[in-house]
Amino acid sequence: MTKPRADQRLVDLGLAESKTRAQALILGGHVFLGDRKVDKAGQAVAADAVLTVKGRDHPWVSRGGVKLAHGLDHFAWDVAGVTAIDVGSSTGGFTDVLLTRGAAHVFAVDSGTNQLAWKLREDARVTVLEQTNARALTAHEIPVPVDLIVCDASFIGLAKVLATPLTFAKPGAWLLALIKPQFEAGRGEVGKGGVVRDPEIHARVCAEVAAWLTGQGWTVHGTTTSPITGPEGNVEFLIAASLERLADQADGQRDDGEVEPEGDQAVDQRDAP
Incomplete structure (x- = not known):
C-alpha cells in the first residue's frame, strides 16, 4: 500500500x-x-x-500576511474601508490582513484553484476569482474602481502581472507589491536553487520596477525589505506607490526609497502559516 x-x-x-x-x-x-x-x-x-x-507565531492564514502587515505598517497606510484587488491571493495571507484591518471588500485573484482559506471563502467581503489570469481581468470580474492593489505573484515579473490590474485603480489608489528578484532578474543572474544573492541585482531590479511604475503614471514612495524570506531563502522587497498622491495622504507616508537587502529584517523563514 x-x-x-x-x-x-x-x-x-x-x-x-x-x-x-x-x-x-x-x-x-x-x-x-x-x-x-x-x-x-x-x-x-x-x-x-x-x-x-507547533509554533505558529502570527494570526494570518499564511505567513504571506506577515509581509503585507509589515509593508502597511512601514508606510503607515490605513486600509479601513478600502476596496482592494489581491493579485496572487493563494491561501489568502494578504487578503486576511486586509480584512482584519477593516477593508470593505477584496477581489482575491489567483490562477490556481482551491487554495484560498475556507474562512476567507465564506467571508461576504471577499470575491473569489480562482482560475483567473490577472493579465486578462475585465470589468466583469472587477466591476468597480479600487482603492488598493496588493500583489504576491510568482513565476512572473511585476510589469507583466500588474499591467492589467492597475487599470482598475481609481485616482488616489495605492499599490503595495512584493518584488521577487528571482522572477525579475535575467536567467544568468539567478543562482543555484533559484536564489538571487547579489545585493546589486536586488537594488537594480527594485529600481527597474520603480521605473516601470513611474512610466505607468504612478508615484513610487519607496521600498522596504520583507521581514521574512521567500522559499529557498530569497530576499524579497515590498514597493509602495500611488496613482495620484493626495495631499492628506502625503504627510503620513514614509518615503525612504532605500533598498536594504542585507538588513537584519530578512530572516530565514519560509512562507508558512
Whole structure:
C-alpha cells in the first residue's frame, strides 16, 4: 500500500485546508511526527501517522500576511474601508490582513484553484476569482474602481502581472507589491536553487520596477525589505506607490526609497502559516 505524503496527511487530519497550506507549514518548520520535525512536503508517512503543528507565531492564514502587515505598517497606510484587488491571493495571507484591518471588500485573484482559506471563502467581503489570469481581468470580474492593489505573484515579473490590474485603480489608489528578484532578474543572474544573492541585482531590479511604475503614471514612495524570506531563502522587497498622491495622504507616508537587502529584517523563514 502506498504511503501518503506528509502534506496530504496534514490535509486528511484537518490540520491544513489545502496541500498548498500544508506545504507552507512544513517549509516553515511547524510540522512534527512525534518529536521529529517533518522537513519535506513529499516525505512518505504512515497512513495512520499522527502529525502535529507547533509554533505558529502570527494570526494570518499564511505567513504571506506577515509581509503585507509589515509593508502597511512601514508606510503607515490605513486600509479601513478600502476596496482592494489581491493579485496572487493563494491561501489568502494578504487578503486576511486586509480584512482584519477593516477593508470593505477584496477581489482575491489567483490562477490556481482551491487554495484560498475556507474562512476567507465564506467571508461576504471577499470575491473569489480562482482560475483567473490577472493579465486578462475585465470589468466583469472587477466591476468597480479600487482603492488598493496588493500583489504576491510568482513565476512572473511585476510589469507583466500588474499591467492589467492597475487599470482598475481609481485616482488616489495605492499599490503595495512584493518584488521577487528571482522572477525579475535575467536567467544568468539567478543562482543555484533559484536564489538571487547579489545585493546589486536586488537594488537594480527594485529600481527597474520603480521605473516601470513611474512610466505607468504612478508615484513610487519607496521600498522596504520583507521581514521574512521567500522559499529557498530569497530576499524579497515590498514597493509602495500611488496613482495620484493626495495631499492628506502625503504627510503620513514614509518615503525612504532605500533598498536594504542585507538588513537584519530578512530572516530565514519560509512562507508558512
